Amino acid sequence: MEGLIASWYAKTTLKDLKRHKLMAKQLVEKIPGNGKVLEIAPGPGYFCIELARLGNYQITGLDISKSFVEIARRNAAEAGLKIDFREGNASAMPFKDNTFDFTFCQAAFKNFSEPVKAIAEMYRVLRPGGISVISDLRRDASAGEIEREIEGMGLGRLNEFMVRWTFRNMLLKNAYSVDEMRSMVAQTPFGQCRINVDGVGFQVLLEK
Numbered sequence: 001m002e003g004l005i006a007s008w009y010a011k012t013t014l015k016d017l018k019r020h021k022l023m024a025k026q027l028v029e030k031i032p033g034n035g036k037v038l039e040i041a042p043g044p045g046y047f048c049i050e051l052a053r054l055g056n057y058q059i060t061g062l063d064i065s066k067s068f069v070e071i072a073r074r075n076a077a078e079a080g081l082k083i084d085f086r087e088g089n090a091s092a093m094p095f096k097d098n099t100f101d102f103t104f105c106q107a108a109f110k111n112f113s114e115p116v117k118a119i120a121e122m123y124r125v126l127r128p129g130g131i132s133v134i135s136d137l138r139r140d141a142s143a144g145e146i147e148r149e150i151e152g153m154g155l156g157r158l159n160e161f162m163v164r165w166t167f168r169n170m171l172l173k174n175a176y177s178v179d180e181m182r183s184m185v186a187q188t189p190f191g192q193c194r195i196n197v198d199g200v201g202f203q204v205l206l207e208k
């Protein structure tokens with residue numbers, strides 16, 4: 001996503017900030033104090049911003065989109081927070097081995113062109129004992145579950161229509177099932193994972 005599409009996404013998902021606030025509160029217990037955190041594919045950076053408000057973490061965001069990196073840097077500056085947003089690819093991360101205590105990837109994994117490589121990169125940049133979490137839509141989410149999710153976003157009618165169309169015609173087609181996730185993880189040095197199903201999505205927990 002670049003240019004106008006990135007700006008539309010940033011504006012639309014700003015109305016759904018509670019998703020990022022809740023996720024940051026939920027994940028904070030997995031991150032050591034002053035820990036080094038990497039969000040992979042943060043888009044406009046809302047999760048990083050909410051996490052930065054909860055503790056003294058060193059947070060980095062890595063996104064392939066130049067537009068999103070610019071938007072995220074602007075959002076962090078406006079919030080008065082120091083977060084290192086940079087451009088790069090999830091399947092070839094510009095970081096040394098064993099750098100981060102925690103990595104997170106939300107609503108983006110299904111978009112990666114080299115998903116197994118991206119999981120292997122999460123392992124490489126994580127320090128021993130560190131945790132990676134992938135949170136995404138699951139392909140077998142039912143129509144009713146998706147409808148409830150969209151209603152909960154509090155969007156206007158036009159945006160609701162666009163989001164519903166995107167779910168049906170793009171997102172679900174790219175999403176993975178729980179079994180597919182397990183099989184991809186098995187091809188990486190993590191070897192195994194825990195997966196919690198949660199509404200339209202799942203959370204994959206990986207430990208190094």
Ligand SMILES: C[S@@+](CC[C@H](N)C(=O)[O-])C[C@H]1O[C@@H](n2cnc3c(N)ncnc32)[C@H](O)[C@@H]1O
Binds near residue numbers: 043044063068088105
């Ligand atoms: C739907 S947005 C999700 C953004 C954010 N995580 C959220 O929850 O709102 C998907 C993001 O994945 C990024 N992305 C796609 N492929 C990528 C890759 N190979 N490496 C890094 N970022 C990637 C896009 O640029 C975009 O920011």
